[in-house]
Amino acid sequence: MARGDLPKKLIGGIYSWAADTVYEPLVVNGAFRVFGGTLNDLVRRQGLDAAAVADGRPILDLPVGTGTFTVDIAAASRGIVVGADIAAGMVRQTKAAATEAGLSNLIGVQADAHRLPFRDRTFASILCTNGLQVMPGLSETLAELRRVLTHDGKLYVSVLNMPLLSAPGAPTLFLSRPQLKRSLEAAGLHVTRLQRERLATLLEAEPSGK
Numbered sequence: 001m002a003r004g005d006l007p008k009k010l011i012g013g014i015y016s017w018a019a020d021t022v023y024e025p026l027v028v029n030g031a032f033r034v035f036g037g038t039l040n041d042l043v044r045r046q047g048l049d050a051a052a053v054a055d056g057r058p059i060l061d062l063p064v065g066t067g068t069f070t071v072d073i074a075a076a077s078r079g080i081v082v083g084a085d086i087a088a089g090m091v092r093q094t095k096a097a098a099t100e101a102g103l104s105n106l107i108g109v110q111a112d113a114h115r116l117p118f119r120d121r122t123f124a125s126i127l128c129t130n131g132l133q134v135m136p137g138l139s140e141t142l143a144e145l146r147r148v149l150t151h152d153g154k155l156y157v158s159v160l161n162m163p164l165l166s167a168p169g170a171p172t173l174f175l176s177r178p179q180l181k182r183s184l185e186a187a188g189l190h191v192t193r194l195q196r197e198r199l200a201t202l203l204e205a206e207p208s209g210k
């Protein structure tokens with residue numbers, strides 16, 4: 001097991017358990033609404049924008065969670081939508097949601113954000129929804145997302161963060177909005193839009209110097 005894999009396995013295990021139980025009622029319909037206000041609506045808007053930008057080319061949603069937002073993206077997309085997550089239970093729920101919605105273009109893949117099993121420049125749109133705050137290793141995740149994004153692609157990010165507590169090197173949850181933006185820029189992603197909603201921050205970015 002590589003260094004740093006144990007915390008990731010633990011996080012994956014916890015989310016796998018939550019996928020079938022508390023995740024949607026307590027997190028999606030609870031915490032996201034309390035701390036993020038209209039975050040869920042804004043995330044769904046990002047998904048539709050991502051489908052329009054991709055225009056039939058592949059889309060990645062990482063981490064996919066239970067696929068609650070991803071089914072809408074797949075329904076709006078003519079191309080393949082890959083939902084990836086480290087938690088097997090989340091991938092299982094996503095596959096079930098795709099089957100229930102009759103969406104053959106939504107594919108669930110178990111994968112670690114730090115080692116994505118995709119070729120360079122595979123995806124024309126990437127969504128990273130409510131994920132960065134719970135994944136250790138922000139720069140590794142952003143480097144992988146940048147690697148698999150096409151040169152003319154777009155990255156849509158949403159995070160819950162508490163900027164008031166920000167400190168250099170702090171987990172993403174405590175980063176300020178400028179620090180978050182600087183992290184994306186350091187990964188070669190030019191931020192074209194930053195939106196606030198209560199404790200949530202939504203960003204859009206594209207490869208720098210395209």
Ligand SMILES: C[S@@+](CC[C@H](N)C(=O)[O-])C[C@H]1O[C@@H](n2cnc3c(N)ncnc32)[C@H](O)[C@@H]1O
Binds near residue numbers: 087112113
């Ligand atoms: C708060 S949920 C967000 C899921 C979904 N995007 C949503 O908004 O409902 C965070 C997700 O990150 C996943 N995750 C945590 N660490 C990960 C990693 N290293 N690689 C891939 N997924 C990870 C968890 O399994 C969990 O499903």
